[in-house]
Amino acid sequence: MSEKNIIEINQISKNYERKIALSSLSFVVEKGELIALIGPSGAGKTTLLNLLASILEADSGELLVDGKPMSQFSDQKKRAKKIGIIRQQFDLVGQLPVIHNVLAGRLADWGFFKSLFNLFIPQERQEATTALKRVGLPDKLYERTSNLSGGEQQRVALARLLMQKPEIILADEPVASLDPARADDVLDMLTKLAKEEHQTVIASLHSVDYARKYFTRLIALKNGKLFFDLPADQVTDKQLEELYQLKELS
Amino acid sequence: MKKRRSPFLTFSFYAFLLLIASSWYFVIGIKNASLTELFSKENLEYATKFFKGLLGVGQEEIAFLNRDSWSDAFKLTVETLQMSIMAIGFSTIVMFLTVIPAARNVADGTLTLSRRWYRWFVFGLIRVSYIFSRAIPELVWAMIVIFIFKPGILPGAIALALHNFGILGKLCAEVIEDTDSRPIRNLASAGANRAQILMYGVFPTVLPQFLTYILYRWEVIMRTTIVVGFVGAGGLGQEFKLSMSFFHYTEITLLLICYLILVIIADYISEKSRFFVK
Numbered sequence: 001m002s003e004k005n006i007i008e009i010n011q012i013s014k015n016y017e018r019k020i021a022l023s024s025l026s027f028v029v030e031k032g033e034l035i036a037l038i039g040p041s042g043a044g045k046t047t048l049l050n051l052l053a054s055i056l057e058a059d060s061g062e063l064l065v066d067g068k069p070m071s072q073f074s075d076q077k078k079r080a081k082k083i084g085i086i087r088q089q090f091d092l093v094g095q096l097p098v099i100h101n102v103l104a105g106r107l108a109d110w111g112f113f114k115s116l117f118n119l120f121i122p123q124e125r126q127e128a129t130t131a132l133k134r135v136g137l138p139d140k141l142y143e144r145t146s147n148l149s150g151g152e153q154q155r156v157a158l159a160r161l162l163m164q165k166p167e168i169i170l171a172d173e174p175v176a177s178l179d180p181a182r183a184d185d186v187l188d189m190l191t192k193l194a195k196e197e198h199q200t201v202i203a204s205l206h207s208v209d210y211a212r213k214y215f216t217r218l219i220a221l222k223n224g225k226l227f228f229d230l231p232a233d234q235v236t237d238k239q240l241e242e243l244y245q246l247k248e249l250s
Numbered sequence: 251m252k253k254r255r256s257p258f259l260t261f262s263f264y265a266f267l268l269l270i271a272s273s274w275y276f277v278i279g280i281k282n283a284s285l286t287e288l289f290s291k292e293n294l295e296y297a298t299k300f301f302k303g304l305l306g307v308g309q310e311e312i313a314f315l316n317r318d319s320w321s322d323a324f325k326l327t328v329e330t331l332q333m334s335i336m337a338i339g340f341s342t343i344v345m346f347l348t349v350i351p352a353a354r355n356v357a358d359g360t361l362t363l364s365r366r367w368y369r370w371f372v373f374g375l376i377r378v379s380y381i382f383s384r385a386i387p388e389l390v391w392a393m394i395v396i397f398i399f400k401p402g403i404l405p406g407a408i409a410l411a412l413h414n415f416g417i418l419g420k421l422c423a424e425v426i427e428d429t430d431s432r433p434i435r436n437l438a439s440a441g442a443n444r445a446q447i448l449m450y451g452v453f454p455t456v457l458p459q460f461l462t463y464i465l466y467r468w469e470v471i472m473r474t475t476i477v478v479g480f481v482g483a484g485g486l487g488q489e490f491k492l493s494m495s496f497f498h499y500t501e502i503t504l505l506l507i508c509y510l511i512l513v514i515i516a517d518y519i520s521e522k523s524r525f526f527v528k
Contacts, residue, residue, distance in 0.1 A: 053439060080441025091436035095454040104450055108441025115446050164440055 006031045006168060006200050007052070012061030014047055021047040022224045024061065029200060034191055036211035037204040039221040040244055045204035048221070049172050052202065053085055080108040084166030086157050088177050094146030101145050101156055102128045105163030131159040135189060151182030158189055169194060171203035175210070187214045208240055303499030313500040314507065327508045330475050330485035333403040338468040340411035345418040350448070352376040352419060353426035360431055361452065376419070384416030392478035406483025410471050418467055425459045426452065465520035472512050
């Protein structure tokens with residue numbers, strides 16, 4: 001693992017109207033780390049990911065990616081090379097064949113005519129086939145995407161990330177709509193591929209079990225604040241219990 | 251627990267009853283209309299005469315048994331088909347050119363993730379043109395167009411296209427408004443620009459729906475050619491009007507058969523092509 005800090009978050013805050021979503025949050029992410037964001041609903045996990053994806057802007061504080069502020073990544077194409085996103089299974093275009101959804105990961109590098117031409121004669125077929133092979137769907141190249149099951153669709157999304165090759169992968173509840181067996185499968189693949197490609201992963205998860213099983217570092221948020229930030233094997237059950245505890249009635 | 255009725259509902263119920271009672275009073279009491287008069291001996295005579303005419307009973311020249319009139323009718327059928335294809339072609343082209351800025355989620359930037367100040371202006375302009383185009387019936391468009399052009403199938407096609415452009419535009423803009431924005435946001439985060447989002451995200455999701463609407467409107471246009479034909483826009487409609495005026499009832503039967511065939515063809519094509527798209 002290199003010493004380089006790929007993400008630095010310094011005293012970051014975000015409010016919605018009167019509600020505080022994140023309050024002066026700080027942490028540092030090294031290159032190649034696999035981080036799980038855990039915490040109860042409304043703790044600010046999605047807000048944090050949206051800030052990292054530059055879908056939202058922070059009210060105050062500093063957010064550095066690769067030592068540069070987020071504003072330097074305002075160009076979509078540049079940002080796509082740095083940061084890739086995977087969400088629940090609704091992020092593919094269902095009417096297109098699988099291969100186009102995979103090749104969409106290359107759109108950042110393609111111009112107008114190549115993208116248009118690609119819809120009729122798929123370009124870079126070799127790479128797309130390899131990517132699909134790596135996620136275990138080698139024979140679904142020309143299948144209509146909406147005909148695939150939820151787990152298979154998430155694998156296609158992973159194959160797209162393989163084509164996109166971002167340095168950081170943000171995963172927002174990547175397995176929320178899958179059954180346990182498929183969820184295991186997708187997370188296993190996500191972390192394995194990220195290790196192979198030396199990518200950094202930040203994933204928000206509902207399930208603590210998955211977080212401990214597949215990720216190296218757990219960041220727990222509660223009410224927009226950092227609750228704990230520990231390596232996965234040092235998290236105790238008591239801490240988790242406190243994290244998910246409902247507010248005591250006073 | 252008993253629900254409290256709104257006073258408006260009660261009022262409209264009684265108003266409804268009153269309206270029915272007074273209408274019947276007007277029809278029977280004041281106008282002296284009677285149901286039996288509708289089925290009078292005279293009316294029956296007219297009806298039998300007309301239908302016998304359509305079937306060609308007791309006539310010397312029966313158009314739908316005549317080879318020459320069939321070949322004439324066939325030419326007119328082809329003309330009508332040409333007119334309808336031209337009409338749907340024109341309106342589809344113009345619809346495609348205007349439909350994207352006419353969708354609300356493009357105007358406010360949620361679909362393409364880019365905002366421009368002039369989007370709402372363009373949106374309003376196109377939507378008003380849609381309303382204008384479909385508010386005027388085909389027949390009126392045809393009368394206006396024929397005032398300018400010579401009668402024939404081209405002005406007929408233009409008139410039909412003018413009316414259907416507004417309908418298609420509105421329907422298709424609504425299809426775009428209903429598209430799921432989540433896959434599109436994800437394309438944007440994969441680095442796709444505006445044109446690429448349209449190519450990969452928007453068109454593949456909306457085109458099958460567009461096709462359904464276009465084919466449906468084509469079928470409607472085919473039937474409406476009879477209406478614009480009445481004012482001299484050519485095709486079967488014009489011939490229909492002439493045969494009506496000359497009391498050539500068997501020709502009317504022949505033309506109706508031709509229409510039937512046209513609609514069956516359109517039905518078949520739209521069914522097949524929709525299956526093909528899926």
